[in-house]
Amino acid sequence: MWLFAVDHFIPRKYAPELEEDYANLVYSCYECNRKKASKWPSKDKNRQFLDGIGFVDPVSEEYDVHMERDPQGNIIGKTVAGRYMVQVGFEFDKRPMREIYKAMQLIDKKQQLRKKCKMCQLMNCMNT
Numbered sequence: 094m095w096l097f098a099v100d101h102f103i104p105r106k107y108a109p110e111l112e113e114d115y116a117n118l119v120y121s122c123y124e125c126n127r128k129k130a131s132k133w134p135s136k137d138k139n140r141q142f143l144d145g146i147g148f149v150d151p152v153s154e155e156y157d158v159h160m161e162r163d164p165q166g167n168i169i170g171k172t173v174a175g176r177y178m179v180q181v182g183f184e185f186d187k188r189p190m191r192e193i194y195k196a197m198q199l200i201d202k203k204q205q206l207r208k209k210c211k212m213c214q215l216m217n218c219m220n221t
Contacts, residue, residue: 096123104131108138128183145173166194
């Protein structure tokens with residue numbers, strides 16, 4: 094079972110006035126929210142990065158520029174900011190991300206197979 098939380102993109106510690114600002118709220122898995130906590134490298138709400146490290150807003154179009162999955166399902170950083178998020182921000186490299194990814198793929202394949210089986214059963218019923 095997955096647990097989700099609402100993360101404050103810019104942590105409340107650095108921007109308490111944005112605590113209820115919808116534009117600063119991000120849907121997050123519980124573990125990512127816990128790992129990120131109040132990390133904000135610049136310690137300045139107006140500065141997203143410090144020497145290239147920081148967090149990229151997951152709803153921005155540039156998010157995928159910084160991280161990707163490799164063929165085995167690992168999340169890897171493609172930029173300085175991406176590597177920071179993988180190794181420090183969310184610690185993806187220390188979590189079973191590959192295993193979770195593969196389990197999600199199996200669940201998806203199982204659902205697809207069930208749909209096909211239902212179609213086959215329906216077709217058999219129509220032929221009898």
